[in-house]
Amino acid sequence: MADDEAKKAKQAEIDRKRAEVRKRLEEASKAKKAKKGFMTPERKKKLRLLLRKKAAEELKKEQERKAAERRRIIDDRCGKPKNVEDANEDTLKSIVKQYFDRVLLCEGQKWDLEHEVKKKDFEIADLNSQVNDLRGKFQKPTLKKVSKYENKFAKLQKKAAEFNFRNQLKVVKKKEFTLEEEDKEKKPDWSKGKDDKKVKEEEVEA
Incomplete structure (x- = not known):
């Protein structure tokens, strides 16, 4: 009997603890839902669908209204078609x-x-x-679009017109090319003495 009572007391304690844990979990889930607020993701999705549906209906009504207004204006200005068959x-x-x-x-x-x-x-x-x-504000006049390369091409053409190839050539005198030849033809002073001696000897022999 004592063992049965002990088992019952133990089981009751386990059930009580389980109930407390379950209660805490339920309270936590309720608090979590309360933090999310009224607009849950499911409700937001439904609201978006309703807004899209409402916008589509309003757009369709607006198009129908414009078409009816256009038809009315055409009928007022052009009149209804006449029966010309008979x-x-x-x-x-x-x-x-x-x-x-x-x-x-x-x-x-x-x-x-x-x-x-x-x-x-x-x-x-x-x-x-x-x-x-x-x-005190003045409107800027509309300027004509000009290519940024146009001025460069104009400057290059102007320079090309001013540039004369013949004028840019360096003037070279003939003497600059004949110096070496003249130097070769000139004889040193010591050779002049020998030539004079030869001339004198030839005169003496003659």
Whole structure:
């Protein structure tokens, strides 16, 4: 009996320790989740998907709205197509006249709009120049792009035109080449005495 009670007490102690460890692990996992905050990776992924889906829907609606607006403007300016299959000559003439009048009106409106745009552009440029003058800032004029090698080529061509090969040649006198020959032809002074003696001996013998 005593052994059974000891075993039960030991098992109860083991179960109690296991429960404490399990409780600590659960608390740690809860604390870890609490640190992550509300936006978990799964929720972030779902949110990104929803935002992409919403953006795609909005883009599609915007494209449809623009297409409908374009269609409406075309219908207002050009009118709806006429049925000309079963029309007689008078009806065709009236339809052509209507189209001609509409084209003429559209061209006039186009010219007025272009003139208005040019006028507005001129006014905007004038106001910008006035603002820059008041601020003390001046717009730099647009400069023409010039190759950096163009000036070098021009300078080289100028130097080539000024350079004359004949003028750059060194002038050489003939005497510079005849010095050695003249030196060879000249005889030393001691040989002159022998020559004079020979001449005198020849005169005496004669």
